[in-house]
Amino acid sequence: MAVNMESLHEPISSSLPLEYQGDGNLKIFGFWVFLAAEVVLFSTLFAVYLVFHGNVAGGPTSQQLFDIRGFTIETFLLLTSSFTMGLGTYEMRRQNTKGVLAWVLITVLLGLGFLGMEISEFAHYVSIGANISRSAFLSAFFVLVGTHGSHVTLGILWILSILVQVMRKGITPKTARKLFVVGLYWHFLDVVWVFIFTVVYLTGKVM
């Protein structure tokens, strides 16, 4: 409650949640602009992948390589983690610190599960000779999916650092804004994965 009284003195955003108070509004907008730039970054990697998809240089094709069960589980793990992150934000807005910690920790565990599956998928490909230098198709595949995977890795470390801050300081306008922003990042990674699932894996299985 004390936090809310304080935020009432802010001249702007009084009708918006805690994380928009003070300069939070501007910082959240800045993060949306960053995400728009990330859309462009991933679009270049998708373009390279789509152009090189058929250039297998006598190596394995996407149809031979991709495992339906594997990428389906990865997709469900990431979709569920996006949902639990959303619940973390929901609990944050109810000032429920314990709820935030629980849901965000589940998000991290699901993210780690996703990463573990992706790493074993990559290790399997490399073990059968389908490494990054095998063909233009595989170079483009590893760069696109690997860039997403490295974003997920960074996201997990980022979420954990915000969790420590929430544990120490509770839900203040500052920690609320940080948690909201890392939530946006996490949902965005799910958006990118939806396109990897659709354009790389599903399409790679039919053509």
Place this chain on the structure above:
Amino acid sequence: MSSQPSHEGFPWKHVIGFVLSILLTVMALWLVFSLQLPVSTEIVSILVLAVFQVLIQLLLFMHLTERDGPAYHVISLIFGAFIAFTIVGGSIWIMAFRSMVS
């Protein structure tokens, strides 16, 4: 003010978003692996499903509609999507043309 503590309520928005996202994924898998459609029909259908999936994330999880003042963040996202569409669409177009003439 929505940041005030309230201990009632149920996160319907999130649960509906989650159920829809799982349904869309299952539909995409079903379209590709259970139906015998022409490849181009399959790809167009799963791309449409992906767009709905993205809208669910943006509207139900990312609180896209929350703002103070003009929706500049939506404008920057639309601009990003326009550049992305141009890069991906343009690359496919020019490479298809190249393989046609060579």
